[in-house]
Amino acid sequence: MSRRLEDFLLTIWRRRGGLSALLLPLSWLYGLLSARRLRARARTAWKAPVPVVVVGNILVGGTGKTPVTIAVCQALRARGWHPGVVSRGYGAAVGPAPRLSDGGGGADRLGDEPALIHAATGAPVAVHPRRTLAAAALLAAHPDVDVLIADDGLQHTALARDLEIIVQDGRGVGNGRLLPAGPLREPPARLARADWLVTHLAADEPMPPVPAAPRAVVMRLRPEGATHLASGRDLPWDAWQAEQGAAPCSAAAGIGRPERFFAMLRAAGVTLSRTLRVPDHRTIPADALRGLPPGPVLITPKDAVKCAAPHDPRLWAVRAAPAFSDPGWPDALDQALRTAARGRTGGA
Structure with a gap:
């Protein structure tokens, strides 16, 4: 997408103007079809043998998922975990089989964001549009991995998850409407079902309205x-x-x-x-x-x-x-993952 088109769409999506209203029927159709697809995939979701943390967003465009993924990966490693990362591999021609960072961690093989995550954390990375294939390949190649982090995986419900971290930025939910009348992939109410809501703000950017249900953290x-x-x-x-x-x-x-x-x-x-x-x-x-x-x-x-x-x-x-506004939130994440891991093994 060109910068000019992106700026035009962002202008439309800031408020509920006339053009946004004209697109509402398409938004209703998008919402219906998207919800049906997400539910269908969730019914047959693959459950990995290790806990899965999903980092994603409901707002189109960059919200700061990659720095959150890197921070989560580093925090879990410091607490004794051996994380692996799965991602779509946007920008790389992945092909029918998943690609692993073992064969080279460059952006041309993995995509820019997975390559950056691998370089910043040293964690093994697998990429494929089907996250389940990437996860299975990563675990087969790296049996020491005991937690999976699914980068940009919120809408990929075919991969079951234990914890969800939704990342937003200063735009909040924009005009609150679904694509194409607004900037949202899922309704605003979806934020309340996340385990954490991380709001990525610029140096002096004001905080947007935040729902009360998720544990909210600000990142600068x-x-x-x-x-x-x-x-x-x-x-x-x-x-x-x-x-x-x-x-x-x-x-x-x-x-x-x-x-x-x-x-x-x-x-x-x-x-x-x-x-x-x-x-x-x-x-x-x-x-x-x-x-x-x-x-x-x-x-x-x-x-x-x-x-x-x-x-x-x-x-x-x-x-x-x-x-982070709450420097201790990775400790709570660690404890939640340990509970999830005990549930898989049947431990007390």
């Missing part, structure tokens, strides 16, 4: 370090700022909401002379990078794994660390 990303793509040199963020941050910089991002990345940089004290927005999952064009003014060019790790010009000496990939 902060720069943690920067890696020079051409040399592989890695600096903590304060060291990068001391060395590079005094001069104006450019920033480029091909993610769901590039403005969040730019806002994070500005909040961290970076002066941005130019920004470049690219459609989600697209590679930042080398000629567009050449058109940016002299000085450092900051990009996201997701863009770095598929960068068309990795030897451009101006490019730095900025690593961001999540800050």
Whole structure:
């Protein structure tokens, strides 16, 4: 989807205007067919031999699922788990059989987000549009995996899940309508059935209305370090700022909401002379990078794994660390998963 079309749709979906109202009959049809499909798949869902955590959203576009998946994976590993990740593999021609990170973790094989998750966590990753096939292949190849994290798997009900984490952003539920009259894949009431609702906000973005039922957590990303793509040199963020941050910089991002990345940089004290927005999952064009003014060019790790010009000496990939409003929520997740695991083994 082009940025121009995406911006047009986002404008429509912010409010319940006339064009949105005209599309309501299609939304009703979409809701009916989607609910029927989700129920049918759930009736025959495959139950993995290990607990499954689903990270997903009901809002179209990037909400921040990938940093949440990475944070969950790292938190569980720190608590003694051996997580594996399954994903669709968007952007990669996966073929009939699942692809595993064992054969190479590049974006061309796995897709940009699974490649980033594998690089950031070291966890084994399997990709396939049918998450059940990916999960079975991953468990067969890695019998030590004792918990599966399904990235962007909320609507893939053929894979049974023990816990659900829904990620939203500052848009909340938009105008509250289903596609195409609004930005939602499922009705707003779906949020109340999640185990956790993580709201990803930019540095000073206000909190949208949040339903009372799920355990709600706010996530904000902060720069943690920067890696020079051409040399592989890695600096903590304060060291990068001391060395590079005094001069104006450019920033480029091909993610769901590039403005969040730019806002994070500005909040961290970076002066941005130019920004470049690219459609989600697209590679930042080398000629567009050449058109940016002299000085450092900051990009996201997701863009770095598929960068068309990795030897451009101006490019730095900025690593961001999540800050959660409830730092203890991974402990509650850990305990819930241990309960689920005991239920599978029949333990007390």
